[in-house]
Amino acid sequence: MSEPATPGKASADADDEATDADATGRTDTEDETAERRREAATRAPGTGAGAVVAALEAAGVETAFGVQGGAIMPVYDALSASTVDHVTMAHEQGAVHAADAYGIVRGDPGVCLATSGPGATNLVTGIADASMDSDAMLALTGQVPSDMVGSDAFQETDTVGVTAPITKHNFFASDSDDVGRTVGEAFALAGTGRPGPTLVDLPKDVSFGQTDRPVGEPTPPKRSVPTPAADEEQVEAAADAIQRAERPLCLFGGGVIKGDATEEARAFAREFGIPVVTTMPGIGSFPEDDDLCLSWAGMHGTGYANMAITHTDCLIAVGTRFDDRLTGGVDTFAPEAEVVHVDIDPAEISKNVHADYPVIGDAATVIDQLDAAIGYGDAPDPEAWREQCAEWREEYPMDYAIDTDEPVRPEFVVEAFDAATDDDAYVTTGVGQHQMWAAQYWTFREPRTFVSSHGLGTMGYGLPAAIGARIAADDDRQVVSFEGDGSFLMTIQELSVAVREHLDITVVVLNNEYIGMVRQWQDAFFEGNHMASDYDWMPEFDTLAEAFGAKGFRIDDYDDVEDAVEAALAYDGPSVVDAHVDPEANVYPMVASGAANGLFALSEDQL
């Protein structure tokens, strides 16, 4: 099995070769990097702000994203003398999404900074987004001086209170001597076990205060470090169930990717010939051009994935939280399946779907355990089931008609970009129909290449995520962002950052002059009443891109596609393709909210 390494692993490989070139072109040997981190961990920081920065350096942070402001100024001042690069974003929402995507691509927590009050509240959407998708991220927010906290001072917000429900944990720094350790702990905690966003709120006096206490190595709180291996009895029981199954199905979620378990997951499915469906966050965990892969299941997943999940008798679910967009109504979800649920977070077990065989542990470790446990018995080869799945694939093709006299099909634009890019290109998206088409018609082969807002569904995610992904990724990997006209307009200001930083990204606006997903639902469920979904006042995105200093292209019909795709990808810098696509195009298949997966509609009259 030739497995392309995950990015996280790739950088470890690079370390082995004793070179580690980061986005800034700095080239350090492994020893130099380790030495720099040790120095940061042991030096006298001088001030609380110095300790914050030392903690970031000790954690190996290379890039942080943020926006300046009064309460965070001491930290920025200390950052100016740091090895941490800072990318100034146009809006804090840009900073938090960029940090999120950076973290996804790197496999290490992304870092963002904001000032108190409005700076902090502008981070909220992105923190909630990271929380829903279990993305490792550290947010640092300025706070008014401690003695003014609680007085409704200028730019004061109870950031810890506001973000408590949307962070894995958050901290209020109260002491200059401890703040560095706290930041290290928050960073480490974000990436430990089930990843998630953490936040440290930094009152200005704590940042200004003198301290010479070294920050030390970043270490998570002891209780937060889960045991990687699962209980052997749980493993045996699950292995037994898998061996008994006639119609086993692997369901790989985002946890497979976050847990760097793609290699193990792929080997497992292939060894036993078990068909695979993924969740949307799990896209890339299994190559979508593999015979065993049925792509993703759920609301807009493929018909064959939804058929398979409906008829399996043993669902081997790894790293998924059984979101309602996946399950539809739980009453009809995989109704005949015994569920084996592998997750590192015990609270996910039987939260939404009862696990007949809970297996708690790290995905990679547990899959290896399962593999070994099954290896001793003789696993039946589910050949008939694979044939059934193949038949469903024939019966429910992902398909669309092309008429060159009609407006361009959005699916076609996605496929054109897919064909013209490398297999390991990164795709980021906004939220809406375009996101679904990107997920459906792009063939993902590698983990961490589909960078999207899943659980929260945040419009405006795509462009800042492309910026974060671009900065995190190796130079030779392409970054394409699919946007809807509505989504793009939500964070379009970040184009200025892409231009300033000369980032080679390609933004593809699937412009239907609607907030299309809403229009699709209005057509299906609100008698076509297009209340507030008709966006025929959209700017010319190609021209607007030029105003920002980016390169603009436009697609009006099929004849434009090839040239625009080639030119946009060839352009070295940010480019925007304003693709005017069929405004009436809809996303199918579609499982209506709360319906049975097997009842997916193939057209509007089936809803």
Add this chain to the structure above:
Amino acid sequence: MSGDDDRSDAAERAGDAGDPTPDGGSTHPAESPLAERARPADADAPTTGLSGPRPEERPHPTGRRDEHGVRKEPDQGPEPARRATVSALVEDEPGVLARAAGLFRRRQFNIESLTVGPTTVEGHSRITLVVEETEAGIDQAKKQLAKLTPVIAVGELSGDAVAAELVLLKVRGQEPDKVHAITSMYDGQTLDAGPRTITVQITGDENQIDDAIDAFDQFGIIEMARTGQTALERGDSPTTPGEEPGHSAADTDDDEFTNYDD
């Protein structure tokens, strides 16, 4: 079965069934099917949706799950709720109570009472929660609580755990003797007695408190404050799993507890 069947359909329709020829010059050559694909598709390819058997033509399994995702027989009734007393040992840091309470509100657990106070270990507090939930709900509540970073351990108390609650009752003072009699009956204390009001304190388990309140009702209860349940496991069993016995100032050296398991 070819893995990219679904992806190549359109290409095949458009007459691109053969192997695409790489054109060495382009940066993205090989499979780029643009020119060929921008042609009309088969007449029977759908224009407004996808092809395939309609929902009613597909096989559908008959099984069902209940609201907790448990597979069940079709006519099985809904899960009953029960009451559970949950104890959480937590780091005594600012906001920990707010986090626990926020968690319960956010996840809509049905919470009846919540008390918090210090333990014998400095820096640790104990939160005692009474919840009324289905079995699955109680399980979730415990797991979610255990997930909070400042939470050290979470346990559900057994049926014979010791539980107590305190209530302050302010009643009309017209019949002080009778009030006094009932107060003694419930082993209570009179905290304040004036010409118009008498305030008493009663402690006991929930049923005793309920009974006492009923008994005092005859005098007219003017005001009342109840603390909610607090509880400990009986005997040598630790209240939360793995909980180490703490040492209060009053501890003597011959403390026989080194470990609950001894």
